[in-house]
Amino acid sequence: MFQKGVLAGRRVIELGSMIAAPFATHILDELGAEVIKIEPPEGETTRHLVRGGPSGTFIAYNRGKKSLCLNLQAEDGQAAFRRLVAGADVVLHNLSPGAARKLGVTYEACAALNPKIVFCHIRGYGAGPMQEEIASNPIAEAATGVMFSNRVNGRPSRLGPSYLDQFAGCYAVIAVLAALLEEGGGVGRRNIAFGLYETGLHIAARDLVGVQLKSHLLGRPETEPSPEFAIPGYGAYETREGRWVYIVMLSDEHWRRFCRAVEVEADADLATLRDRRRSRDRVEALVRDAVRRWDYGALSEALSAAGVGHTEVLSADRVLEAPQAREPRKFSDVPFADYGFQAPDFPVPACRDTEPFGPPPRLGEQTREVLAGLGYGAAQIDAMIAAGAAVAARTDTPLWAKATGGDLS
Template sequence: MYTKSTEAEVLEMSELAKGALDGIKVLELATFIAGPYCAMMLADQGADVIKIERPGVGDENRTEPPFINGESAPFMLWNRNKRSVVLDLKSKQGKAQFLKLVEGADVVVENFRPGAMERLGLGYDALKERNPGLVYASISGYGRTGEMSQRGGFDLVLQGFTGLMALTGPADHVPHRLPIPVCDIAAGLYLTVGVLTALQARTRLGRGQRVETSLLEAGLSLQLYEAAAVFSDGTAPKKLGQKHRGVAPYQVFCTQTDHITVGVAQQNFWNHFCEIAGLSGLVGDPRFASNAKRVANIDELVPLIEEALAKHPSTYWLERLDKAGIPSGVIQTTDVALSHPAALERRMVLDVEHPIAGHTKTLGMAFKLSDSVADIRRPAPLLGQHNEELL
């Protein structure tokens, strides 16, 4: 039987259909990855993100391959759910139009070199005069202060500068760049946390504030084990290849057919693993009696495990390890991982209709809220697509 919803129920359903950040307006003056990634995170949760782009060229990422019908696939992925406005911030008219947008904004996200916005007359001090509630969020290479603040910084450079590159790759090989822009993405995530923290603080303080992070701070903050080691004895962490700095065995192993991952991070896992692998004699071996001893003697342990695992195919081992509750898994390429039922069930692949690229797909949101909807409301904007609508 049909039951008419009460006015309160209709209102609740209407609110549940909105994103958690519905009503928050964000002005993004950012290119490449870190700043736009932060703004994308806010947009995915319902914020109205207006991307301010340069006349003619816009965000540099618009030229980055691969392309779909001439549109940059990377740009479309982390600039979804935004609107685009072209403004010349060096012109009197462009600056006036931007300041008008600032008056109704909650957040500004920018990733110019420190001092660049101030030289335009659009730094935090100038903008907060117009809008005291504004949260002004900045990402730079090395931070707003300090002797290196004026240096430009790309993910590649900061992976090397922060020590990440010196940790990556085979132990006897040259430094390796992580193939993902880890400093950029981490900085974007940290800035997102900072923006949300400042918005929460605004409800208590009654005013906005400056939020800042850098690729330097992002790269350093990711090195938990490495920093702990430096602080304990002052020595530089060594390259470990596949090995883990604090847990053993916890790495990639080759079976009779291919490679699998095995994480024996608890003592009871170790006992079960030895039984499954036919290595029960290692349980009482004083070299491997505890996790700390296994880490210290990992070079002796790995060949013993590799010899045992080479006797059977990966399916044999994964079935038994999974039954024993020992974390393990196959090694998939990205295309396979994105098409796996686990990724699809968790809505980590979503459909998008773009006015030029047509039907495309994008990554889903990595966290979900029970009562607020995060979704793809609009594709990445064309350059200046919303000038008339917003100006």
């Protein structure tokens, strides 16, 4: 028997691109909401990033949504959007402030159509002197201290995944759920606006406070020398057969357990974290050499038996093969065009809609369906499509260009 999600019966309108807003509505979709993704005639950006077709981002975070393709700069497209807002529960977007005003996607415009609407705008920056500026995930990383310590060949560099985009999506979901819980709440709850920059500040709070602490104790600001914790023996080490294990050693007890597990003597002069920090190079060499004497399987068993936190450092193509990912299964099969994908699910099953999710939509795949549900007749819909105010899906063209020499561009 399938379980309906906690947001079953709620309608969410998304005007999203790239990650932050689509990630937020992906979670709302998994919680049972109906998500209608409004896209411009050319489709949202992630539809065209890999060989002219959808990227992994699009497939992972847009499955199960409905695509309504409207030209919001056309009068008929705007009329359809307004009709949709009037019967929705949530509008969520990450348009730039200028584009949002130009297209009428503001709280004031939407609340005039539907006073109960919950409106969420994920911006580059929240209120302040930069609130009109555009910011993306790496810009927020640079502005909030994350990038300064993450360097490749000495050059400040972005992290791999777009974590601040995804954290912003999670914060948006929290805010939307809070507004939906407080029915009859004031505008302050229902008009949600915040930035990737503010998201980055909150995520960086530990490090920002840590610098202040060192200033108090040392008399000078001092950041960590790298993104890695400044604790010797804490990090990735290579095993005998060339696999990598990540080991966590935060405490003196962790150190003693590690030494027992890998069968090395726990020297008395390395008993405390302060001792080990003073002898960083020696500790690193000891751990590196000890790990290199083991194959990963035997080492993992020994570390587990000793209670040492660790895991293999896996490449992305191996992650979903791990027993923990498969038993019980923590991902769904996602068919798309002529291909099959496996996409991880929202990690709290008790809240999730367990009905099977559909594939990501083709651009405009549900345009006719949604417009008909808004009261448009078939002739009206045909006229809107003919005039370019709306676009319906084409299924006669391939989504991706064929491979040529391994080039994904």
